[in-house]
Amino acid sequence: MAPTPAPPPGAASDITRRRRPFSGWWRGLSPSRQDRLATLDPLASVLLFLAAIISAFWYLRNEEIVRETESIKRDAELTQQQIGLRLIQTQEQLTPIARDLATPGASPERFLEQAQAFSKDRAEIIQISWVGADRVPKAIHRATLYAPDPAVREERPGSQAPLAPLTARNGAAALAFDGARTTRLPTYSGAFVDDIGNAYFQLQMPLIDHGRFTGALVVEYSVDTLLRNFVPADVARRHMISVVDQYGSVLVSTVTRLPDAVGGREPLISDAPLTPALNGLMLRGQGYPTSKGLVGNTLFWMVVALSGLTVWMLFGTWRHVRHRARIQSALVQETNFRRAMENSMPTGMRAMDLDGRMTYVNAAFCQMTGFTEQELIGRLPPFPYWPPDRVEENGRFLQLELQGRSPSGGIEVKVMRKDGFVFDARMYVSPLIDPKGQQTGWMTSMTNITEAKRIRDQLSASHERFTTVLEGLDASVSVLSVQQGELLFTNRSYRLWFGGDARGHALLTGGAAPAEFIPGAEDDVDQLSGLPTHELTEVGTSPREVFVESLQKWFDVRSRYLQWTDGRLAQMLIATDISARRRAEEQAAMQAEKAQVTSRLVTMGEMASSVAHELNQPLTAITNYCNGMVSRVKAGSISQDDLVAALQKTARQAERAGQIIHRIRSFVKRSEPQRQPAQAQQIVEDAVDLAGIELRRRQVAIHTYVAQRLPTLSCDPILIEQVLLNLLKNAAEAIDSAGLPSARRHIELSVVPRFAQEEGDVIEFSVTDMGPGIKEEVLGRLYEAFFSTKAEGLGIGLSLCRSIIESHRGRMRAQNLYNGHHIVGCRFAFTLPVDIAARHEAAGSGEDTGSTVSPNPTVTST
Template sequence: MPADSSVTAVADAFQKLTTSDQIPKVTKYGLWASWAALVLLAACLIVVSFLVIDSERRAEEIRLQQSTDLVVQSLESRILGTAELLQKTSMRLMQVQNGRFPMASAELSATTLMEERSEVTSIALVTKENEVIRSWTSSVSPTIERRQVGALLTEKELTAAVARVFITDTSEITPLYTLKDTQLVYADLIVPTPSSQQVLVARVDLSRLLTSAVRFSSNDRYRFVFLENGDYVLEGDREQSTDAESAVRYEAPLTLLGRRSDVKTTILGTSFDHALSATNKVPVFLVAGLSVMLALTLAWLFYYQRQQHRSHRLLAAEYSLRRAMSESAVVGLRVTDREGRIIYVNETFQKILGCEASDLLGQRPPYTYWLEDIHERLDEILKAGNPTPEPVTFLARRKSGEVFHAEVRLSPLEDENGRSLGYIGALYDVTAQALAREEVLAANDRFTRVVQSLNSSLAVLSDSDELYFANRGYERLFGRSSEGAVRLLESLRTLPEAEHREGLYDEATERWFDVRVRPLVWTKGENARLMIATDITARRELEIAREQQLRRAEATQRLVTMGEMASSLAHELNQPLAAISNYAGGAYTMLENGTLSSERCRTAFERIENQAVRAGKIIQRIRGFAKKTDAKLEPVLVSKVIQETMELANIQARKLNARLEIDLEENLPTLRGDEVMLEQLLLNLLKNAMEAVFESDNHTIRVRVARLEAHQNMVRFEVIDHGPGISDEEKARLFDAFYSTKSEGMGMGLNICRSIAELHGGRLGITDTPGGGATFSFTVPVWTGEA
């Protein structure tokens, strides 16, 4: 019976959540009386504290006013004294009539003055034209910006003050200012000199003066700052002032040199709250005593209330629980008795379901908002006795009929003796999380489908070469083992950088792959590597076939070039052969006549040998040019390419009456290329240029070689002619295969030339020559040490 009565009392307490507390009226009045006495005592303490603080604040204002006025008087008298001392020293600092300074005397006088007046950081002697003709800097407190001799004063306020000094012959001082990257306040003091053409300009560190004045007056507990027209001179002072809005402040006018100006300069003194009661300890003791009395009263009241509440402990605990549950706005809470009857729901629970508490109270399982019966699942979780029971997710329905995803967590409700009173459940609307989880699963499914349908082989490996993941493309070629991926990665690591674009050949599968590797972090934070191997066997076979076809076309083109130059080459060979015949015939004739001496015989043989060597070099050059070789990119000298090409080009030039000029930039670097191919490319362009200028008035062809200004790692070859030029329509198709501007041409020469340029990593282009003609240019990369 006692247990049932306790449960009934708890249920009644939850149902009467919005009613007044059932505490006896006598106890309630006693509590009110105790708190009323405490409030009156606290009010008296607060009033007394405010009176004491106000009195202390007024006294502090008077002390601050006196201290600020004393600091202002000290600053004004110090500035006035500095001005008088400058005027006395001006005789030794000014420039004499012959344009020279009394160097030793001036330097000693300026140094002595700045040592005596440490606030003077620099002195400058200035003319009427605002030119600095002499400058001194303090060694005690050097300034950041020194006025240089020969410089002009540009500050508007300073130049105006200098002009007034020349007119009135009295001392002037500029408004306050700061220098860049400093937190110091300066002013320029201008005093006349015995010379009507010169004045002294002294930069005065007012911040140092202010610090000295404060230290001298023993007012270190106050803070003084400069104001001009009510605004802070230093930005740092403004930021510090906003941190103490309740501080005591007093502003005193600062009149420098005894004259007022358009700019209102003041000194703002501030006394912070921590300075109050610093001199008079009586208020501190008074407030402390009253605080102790209040603490004792509070302790007594707390003891009395503890005794009063001892008999109502259970009711107070239940009331606190009801308040905590009712004020919760994060999760929906419901309380049921041991039979599952709902005896309480909070506002959040009502908002989640969209109904009133009266619609839910008294319901038993299955509840009306369940779309599926989860009673058995909840019983299993409660019987398991897990201190942190698993949440149950289910579909719920609001009063409006809307269906949503819900999650409930149950916990037993027990009294202080461990007896079960019922259960408390927390309801969450997890629709957003459920939909997000479904979207993630759908996205994962789509991603898996995409990855599995890729033609490329995709694999994820750990640092220890463990296979984390592989798609079907990988498994089709390499199986479910990591051996294939490890083999490709090892081959990629040993493959030279320049051959990466050609792909990687796997001997095990006899296929070509384009392999890409990227580091990534796997699902549990492990470091992993993503490998994507794309099968490029078909493309690579086409490239190999194309390269072979290009080599055959290049060899054919070289033979065609030799055929086109055959008559010129025959003429070139005929000259040494005819000379050999003439020398041999002449020697034979002299031998028959008996006039062939040993000296003449030696001369004839030497000339025959020279002509034979000349003919052999021509034939060797033709064979080297026409010989079919595979492309091999290696270091090539520009001078050698030009020399070998010009040996053949000059033969054709003599036939076509063309004049070749060479313009080589100095200190050209070594090229990266195939020497024979570069000679073929340059010779083709020269041959075309010679044919173009054959019928022109200007037969000069210029070959210019220089580095590109924008790309220093490229060298540009230019073949410049002054022929008829090439139209824009022909330029668009000029490099196409089988297109030619000549009736007898095959249309393959420039196409092969472009292929050779692109094989070297360069480009072949055409522009118009100023004054008429065409300029063909191609680029070749510089040798960097890598093939």
């Protein structure tokens, strides 16, 4: 088994930075840079303080404007309620009078008595009129405050209600009269203004006698009186309340503004309709903010001045710090250089004096144990990173170290981190010698040997969690009516994920409307649950994968149309949570990539002796050529042509060694799987070139045949080369381990095009050996992970090869070759799919994309 790889340099510091990003970033800076940044902190604080003060002033002013606006809105709404309540009460009390006027026995005298009694306590009512269906007034009662001067009312027809307004075409009163006659409901007219600027509006109540319109009861209101009497006193003291028409012109206001009185501040306004009239009149509340602006605030400018003074002082301090930084630059550079050397070591280092007191620890040691340098320096045993249950054992190991009897191979101990986590470590001890040659203590190096085990444990725990999630998954089932869009049925998982409405069903369908579907007569339906009783087959379902963003889950959704219990056409969805499966697929891809690199490393490790022997030949030739040239040059017995020829031979041998190293390096180099155009000829040549070292060592010959005009493959050539190399190496090992004679010590590698019924057009790679074959009971387990017939095999070679081929949409198979009942060999073959159009194009162009590599067997031996 390969040794456990050491953690990469800086891995512990990276973990610390991820856990504490700011402190890790700060410690990573140089001292001079830390000083520079430290001087910027007060400057940033002052600027942030100034920004906070400006924001506070701005926020308080906005809050004041919001509060004032809300107060104006409340006052306008309160006034709206007061006036609206008054109008509603008046309208309700006028209903009996209108009912009496609609009867045949109504008289003007009775109407005048009722009108006088009604308007006695209502100062906002100017006059009440009884108008017939022909718009001619039958009786008019005018309020006491408004003298009935005929001459004046004839000169001002706009103030004569209702006679002049009712006869005027398109007038406000005439339009209201038409509305009351049409709707048979009380109607408010629009506002009209007399010559002196007083605003009025009317309420016209229809008189209905047995469904026949007989006239109207017209009530004229004074807008000024309404506003003066029904605006609360506290509201009038706080804000100005006005009545504006539909054009925004102010008709009446609680405050009279002078024509030239224009303020410098923008007013705050809130409008509310005059209810229940809704005749275009609006109640407008108006106010002004009381505080000054941000620029006019004295306190604000004082804060700005103090902040500027502080910034100036900080700049002076910063210049002083820069002067000190230049003085300390040399010392800092030297310290940083030595500290960088110490921190770059991935191995934990610990120094102790002769009494066992710790005098030094490096950063890697602190990262391994979790304790800081201050917590460890000066400590005597027992040390804080010793597990409580292993104090005596670690004490014995320490005594062996102090006595110089520690084994050279190191001591394996248990180490406990500060957070209580225990891991395995190996310690190596060496004496610490000062410049005078005297021993002053002991230096101990510590390496964490549990990293690989920890990774395996994490992968195992992750796999267990993934299995638990899969076993606990429940499918969501929902049935939706196609015509009405009504959710007919949901199960517990659907309600848990999406609630009880149909929006979850729409999310699972991707927002697409159900397609047209005619249910068959065989759709049998369970009358109790509403679910179909027959099995959902492939024909009856349409699977799709849907991502629900609100749940951050992927669902495998299968839909089917069915006939509901009441005969309606319905769509049923079965959604299974496949989020864990998607995560597992990503993780499996990552593990497969790591396994591919590991397999190549294992393969090259097994071929290490052969590679060393292969490199020894060109290196020995180079040494001999160089020694011969040196001897002849010293003796003066070599000509220039002989020297050039010798140097050329030396260069060819060096190039040969470089090519071997380059091929091995390209093969074991870890890279992302990349699909790219590749030629079968080149893949075979590279694989045979690498395998030739092992074949020559085992004295096994190889015959290769590559058909001509093969189409270009779309694959990762390194992975396919890895599969071929693994198959060739396995065949050579089988032949060599069986001790077969020379007549059977050969392998046939063939690459030919094929057409398979299930796969279509493919290129078949086959490796055939004359070895002892494979046992029947082993054939069924060849591709199982970690199953191997070799004593030292890992059991990942063929399993990985099959995964690589299947990832390229190919197939891999193995079979024994028989002569009668005797096994005379074994054949491994795999296929890679190709594009038939590309194949015809290559054949038509006449390009030779493949050829016979070697018609005769090539024998290689060590």
